[in-house]
Amino acid sequence: MLTTLQTEAKRLRIGGVTALSTIDYPGELAAVVYCQGCPWRCRYCHNGHLLTAEADAPIAWDQLRGLLERRQGLLDGVVFSGGEPTAQRALPAAMREIRALGYKIGLHTSGAYPERLHPLLPLVDWVGLDIKALPEDYPLVTGASDSGNKAWHSLRLLLDADIALEVRTTPMPGLDDTDYLNRLLQRLAGEGVGDYALQQCRTAYALDRQLPDARELQVADWAHQPFKHFKLRQG
Numbered sequence: 001m002l003t004t005l006q007t008e009a010k011r012l013r014i015g016g017v018t019a020l021s022t023i024d025y026p027g028e029l030a031a032v033v034y035c036q037g038c039p040w041r042c043r044y045c046h047n048g049h050l051l052t053a054e055a056d057a058p059i060a061w062d063q064l065r066g067l068l069e070r071r072q073g074l075l076d077g078v079v080f081s082g083g084e085p086t087a088q089r090a091l092p093a094a095m096r097e098i099r100a101l102g103y104k105i106g107l108h109t110s111g112a113y114p115e116r117l118h119p120l121l122p123l124v125d126w127v128g129l130d131i132k133a134l135p136e137d138y139p140l141v142t143g144a145s146d147s148g149n150k151a152w153h154s155l156r157l158l159l160d161a162d163i164a165l166e167v168r169t170t171p172m173p174g175l176d177d178t179d180y181l182n183r184l185l186q187r188l189a190g191e192g193v194g195d196y197a198l199q200q201c202r203t204a205y206a207l208d209r210q211l212p213d214a215r216e217l218q219v220a221d222w223a224h225q226p227f228k229h230f231k232l233r234q235g
């Protein structure tokens with residue numbers, strides 16, 4: 001007989017799983033669970049297959065759970081990624097089930113659902129939050145009118161919660177000139193972001209095939225200074 005938690009966790013719609021990653025959860029060996037569905041349509045998104053609510057070839061919860069039971073002691077954590085994991089109501093139950101197996105929980109999120117993020121915080125050990133642009137420019141990236149307020153509200157929640165957090169930006173072509181990045185980084189530092197990564201945009205598999213190529217990221221030395229940890233990911 002399944003518990004309510006198990007029944008709810010089994011509803012998680014999973015589009016893919018990476019059994020072992022060294023790069024998705026800083027300092028930890030982790031499995032990555034790609035959750036299906038996202039409310040936004042970022043022009044540079046390269047996960048088009050994860051955006052719809054239902055996957056073409058979904059992975060069953062029991063299959064994931066079986067994998068994680070076999071890897072106990074070999075992996076440190078499980079990262080819920082996407083798509084947008086918080087788009088799914090089953091996420092809290094899924095996190096509780098995985099925590100009970102002894103794994104740390106990581107979350108990659110765009111911050112699209114601040115009201116759902118808040119109750120998840122006690123279940124999460126580390127968060128990677130995408131901040132895509134200044135709030136007023138979000139619709140240019142996501143196509144969603146209120147997306148900037150939601151993402152920056154999520155940032156505030158995470159900073160106030162004092163949770164282990166990496167904020168990342170993948171600047172979209174057109175919002176990647178030095179002046180714009182300066183303003184964005186200053187704003188983020190002013191909000192209190194300590195751990196920050198700037199990531200090169202790759203447009204080869206972009207959702208919007210008309211998106212021009214991104215310029216190679218150039219960041220002045222000063223850009224490192226307001227942050228405790230700063231990473232430039234060119235790869």
Ligand code: SF4
Nearest residue numbers: 038040042045083110
């Ligand atoms: S929020 Fe992430 S998954 Fe959703 S469309 Fe944007 S880049 Fe893709």
